[in-house]
Amino acid sequence: MNWSILGWGMIGISIILLIIFTFLFKNGRSYLVRKNTQIEGLKISRIKAIEGGLHRTLVLGHKLTSSSYPGLGLNSLAVMTGLLDAETLVDGKFNIATSQSSMVVFARQIVENSYQNGFSKDLTQKGVKAVLPGPTAYSNLVGLLYELDKHPQHGLILSGNFGPEASLLSEVAQAKNGYVFAAAGTIASQSALFSQVEDLMIGEDSFMLPGLLKPSPGRTAAWMTEDILRLLLILMIIVAAVLKMVGVL
Amino acid sequence: MKKILTVSILLLIGLTVLAGYFFPQALGPILNLVIDWGILLIGTAALIGIGYLIKSHISRVARRDKQSFLSFVLLLAFSATIIVGLIFSFNHPIFTDLMINVQYPVETSLLAVLAVVLLTASFRLISTRGWTPMSIAFLCSAVVTLGLDAGSIYLGTEGAGAEILNFLRRLPMVGVRGILLGMGLGGLIVGLRVLLTIEKPYGE
Numbered sequence: 001m002n003w004s005i006l007g008w009g010m011i012g013i014s015i016i017l018l019i020i021f022t023f024l025f026k027n028g029r030s031y032l033v034r035k036n037t038q039i040e041g042l043k044i045s046r047i048k049a050i051e052g053g054l055h056r057t058l059v060l061g062h063k064l065t066s067s068s069y070p071g072l073g074l075n076s077l078a079v080m081t082g083l084l085d086a087e088t089l090v091d092g093k094f095n096i097a098t099s100q101s102s103m104v105v106f107a108r109q110i111v112e113n114s115y116q117n118g119f120s121k122d123l124t125q126k127g128v129k130a131v132l133p134g135p136t137a138y139s140n141l142v143g144l145l146y147e148l149d150k151h152p153q154h155g156l157i158l159s160g161n162f163g164p165e166a167s168l169l170s171e172v173a174q175a176k177n178g179y180v181f182a183a184a185g186t187i188a189s190q191s192a193l194f195s196q197v198e199d200l201m202i203g204e205d206s207f208m209l210p211g212l213l214k215p216s217p218g219r220t221a222a223w224m225t226e227d228i229l230r231l232l233l234i235l236m237i238i239v240a241a242v243l244k245m246v247g248v249l
Numbered sequence: 250m251k252k253i254l255t256v257s258i259l260l261l262i263g264l265t266v267l268a269g270y271f272f273p274q275a276l277g278p279i280l281n282l283v284i285d286w287g288i289l290l291i292g293t294a295a296l297i298g299i300g301y302l303i304k305s306h307i308s309r310v311a312r313r314d315k316q317s318f319l320s321f322v323l324l325l326a327f328s329a330t331i332i333v334g335l336i337f338s339f340n341h342p343i344f345t346d347l348m349i350n351v352q353y354p355v356e357t358s359l360l361a362v363l364a365v366v367l368l369t370a371s372f373r374l375i376s377t378r379g380w381t382p383m384s385i386a387f388l389c390s391a392v393v394t395l396g397l398d399a400g401s402i403y404l405g406t407e408g409a410g411a412e413i414l415n416f417l418r419r420l421p422m423v424g425v426r427g428i429l430l431g432m433g434l435g436g437l438i439v440g441l442r443v444l445l446t447i448e449k450p451y452g453e
Contacts, residue, residue: 008271014441022447064291068429071436078439078448101298102291108301132302138356146316164363171366185435187428192367194387195374203428207435210448218447222438229434 013232014225021221031224038181038199039212045155045179050087055151058083059144059169060098060107061160061184062137069161072185075207076160077106079183082213083157084114089127095147096130098160099140104132141165145172154178159209162189170196183209204230256446263444303327394421 025031049056058080064073080096088094089111096107107130115127133143148154149172156173158166162184170180170193181199183206184190193200201209204226211219243249262283269280306320314320330347337344370377371391378384396402397418404410442448 011267011437011441014437015445018438018441018445018447069432069436071439072432074443075435075439078442101296101302102294104298104301105294130301131305132298135299135302138359141359164367165359167370168359168363168366171370185432187425190428192370195367195370195377198377204431204435206432207439218442221447222442226434226438229438230431233430233434 010229014229017225017228018221021224022218025217025220031220033223036212038201041199042181049155050091053093054153054155055093056155057095057097057147058157058159060096060103061162062099063161064100064103066161069185072161073103075210077110078210079159079213080107080110081114082210084111084128089115092127094128096128097133097144099134099137101132101135104130137163137165141168144169148172148176152176156180158182158184160184161186164188164192167192167196260446267444390421393417
């Protein structure tokens with residue numbers, strides 16, 4: 001057995017588990033996910049911001065795909081749907097920003113679809129703006145810093161692929177009495193944000209965010225599949241370590 | 250009908266790409282074609298995104314907003330870069346000089362600010378997160394790693410002390426691998442969710 005076959009085995013198991021659990025959860029079964037205090041903080045802050053008429057920005061990161069962190073960009077796009085409720089779509093204070101121009105196009109498409117699902121297919125939404133403050137990580141940073149400075153008490157959500165520069169955004173937002181929630185998946189951004197952001201999702205918890213914001217049978221099935229895969233992986237690592245110790249591998 | 254069509258196309262293309270990796274001999278040419286189309290579409294989306302950026306700055310200048318001067322500078326710099334890039338190639342000395350002497354110094358100065366911000370944030374770690382096991386472990390590991398990397402602790406090349414130091418040096422890598430494995434699993438599940446149309450961010 002080589003690594004490629006092992007990888008494809010994992011993909012095959014994941015597909016089967018995802019399909020089985022999605023059907024199970026559609027038929028009323030449930031899976032209790034671990035308690036997440038950070039998400040409560042985010043929900044409370046969102047309600048406060050909507051009631052107080054405060055500006056909020058969701059930053060989608062710098063990359064849709066990357067070899068080190070595959071799926072982070074896709075995950076941040078999935079997070080969007082959980083944040084686009086009817087109030088957000090009409091209050092005109094919510095912005096979505098990214099430094100990757102193709103992601104702006106996808107974000108606009110998602111916002112438009114969410115609006116038409118909630119209201120009418122004949123209407124075009126104007127409440128949520130998907131913007132490109134800058135086409136590179138640093139120019140995006142500068143553009144966002146200007147926005148955070150312009151609108152104090154800003155609610156900032158970081159979800160996606162970031163570098164350590166995300167800590168500058170959180171620093172400025174917090175200095176202006178804003179709220180910061182981060183599900184920035186990369187190791188560099190997580191370690192940089194750890195000392196600043198109270199509501200920070202670490203590691204693969206970032207991938208739980210879409211389901212925590214907007215639960216669905218498919219997302220619950222994904223949690224369960226991920227947990228089973230994680231257990232499998234731990235077992236495999238332990239078995240491999242033992243085999244290595246006794247000289248079999 | 251429109252959504253069924255979208256989902257069908259997505260499912261067909263997604264499963265073809267996945268099958269292409271399983272059967273490279275049979276589906277290799279189709280896989281290359283689909284990936285080329287994907288790159289082309291992403292490229293077009295990127296161009297449209299740049300169009301949004303330019304449009305928003307042009308309208309800001311036209312409205313004579315408070316910060317319209319900055320937008321004007323951006324448009325000027327953007328046009329200059331496009332013109333220089335079109336006249337010369339990206340590898341031409343003039344173009345690379347522009348990058349090295351304008352963009353890199355600006356980015357480096359931002360990194361300098363970032364270093365100061367990270368330093369002050371690390372001093373505030375306990376006040377932000379409190380005395381939790383996680384924050385104490387983070388702080389201790391940062392101090393130990395810094396000490397080891399700076400070469401301030403040396404216990405020889407052999408013996409138990411050296412072994413312990415080597416173990417401590419390798420420990421951060423173990424943590425990194427753990428997080429990367431978790432991220433890999435998460436990425437795999439997200440990709441499959443979209444591929445199997447369980448996740449439809451483009452519309453329910």
